[in-house]
Amino acid sequence: MSDGDGGDVRTHVRRREYAAVVASLLFLAVMLTLAWRTIDHDSDQQEHAPGPGEASTSSSPSASASTWRYDPVAAPPVTAGQLAALPEATTDTSIPAAPVDTDRAAGTDGAVVHNYTTVAVYDAPGGTAFARLPPTQAGSATWLPVIARQPGWVRVLLPNRPNGASGWLDATRLDLARTPYEIRASVTARRITLWHNGQPAGQWPVAVGATSTPTPTGRTFVLASITDPTQPYSPVILPLGTHSTTLATYHGGPATTALHTWPDDSVYGHAVSNGCLRIPPDALTALRRVPLGTLVRIDP
Numbered sequence: 001m002s003d004g005d006g007g008d009v010r011t012h013v014r015r016r017e018y019a020a021v022v023a024s025l026l027f028l029a030v031m032l033t034l035a036w037r038t039i040d041h042d043s044d045q046q047e048h049a050p051g052p053g054e055a056s057t058s059s060s061p062s063a064s065a066s067t068w069r070y071d072p073v074a075a076p077p078v079t080a081g082q083l084a085a086l087p088e089a090t091t092d093t094s095i096p097a098a099p100v101d102t103d104r105a106a107g108t109d110g111a112v113v114h115n116y117t118t119v120a121v122y123d124a125p126g127g128t129a130f131a132r133l134p135p136t137q138a139g140s141a142t143w144l145p146v147i148a149r150q151p152g153w154v155r156v157l158l159p160n161r162p163n164g165a166s167g168w169l170d171a172t173r174l175d176l177a178r179t180p181y182e183i184r185a186s187v188t189a190r191r192i193t194l195w196h197n198g199q200p201a202g203q204w205p206v207a208v209g210a211t212s213t214p215t216p217t218g219r220t221f222v223l224a225s226i227t228d229p230t231q232p233y234s235p236v237i238l239p240l241g242t243h244s245t246t247l248a249t250y251h252g253g254p255a256t257t258a259l260h261t262w263p264d265d266s267v268y269g270h271a272v273s274n275g276c277l278r279i280p281p282d283a284l285t286a287l288r289r290v291p292l293g294t295l296v297r298i299d300p
Helices: 002-048 061-066 080-085 281-287
Strands: 111-115 119-122 129-133 143-150 153-157 166-170 174-178 181-186 191-196 199-205 218-221 238-243 256-260 271-273 295-299
Touching: 080 129, 111 153, 129 166, 143 218, 153 218, 191 281, 199 281, 256 281
Parallel strands: 181 295
Antiparallel strands: 111 143, 111 174, 119 129, 119 166, 143 153, 153 166, 181 191, 191 199, 218 238, 218 295, 238 256
8 A cells, every 4th residue: 555655656746747847848949939930030021121112022911011111212302493493394395304104005093193382393202303393284283193103202194295204203292182084095996985993984986196197195194174265176175194296386385185076077087187186075075074184095
């Protein structure tokens, strides 16, 4: 009995000692694992953290928002005198220093911006100011499509020559909105289509530019809405942010390409204009409701 009792006690002691050793080993393993993860996480951040202007490769939105966040490049200060001395970005001007859009066939996400005061236009985020952008264009508020973004900055299409002119704006000086519309025209098919949230909402035949005065192709935008009672061919004219490639001027104006109707409906489907897209009255009724700044893509 005593041997049995003594054996039970010794067995119990040995079990307690064994459990203590196992617990110690488990604690040590946990601590080593945590230390390894910390070192690995830190080294991963150092290896993959992007610099200014570089996109994050993280697949986690929360990690992207915290781990990879960096401060935007500040806009270089421009005095009132310096701003006034810059050329104005309007449909009437030509600014050779403007960076040209190199992706003329691409779409956008519908983002458009409005500058509520005159602002500087830069050649890059934090770069050199090369133009000033007024808050109105041809009697309408300035709304421009966003074609690229960097933190604190947006790249927009501009209304001046050369066609496809673009520039960067300080996003803190802007109102941001989104248009669900896009207008697409085909010079070859001589048709125009209104898209709404990625779905066709109307299609019409159009007259395009004649061989000697072709309609300019590439992406542009609805610049303004003009009611001019002195002209007989269209109750409303929708000038675009692009210009004739063969005419320097038309009737004293800057040869701005526009959407407008025409008194003779036999022109639709033909290449007869000075570069403008002549559209039927029902097309004008639909297109004049499209917000300013809406992207217009004109395919060859």
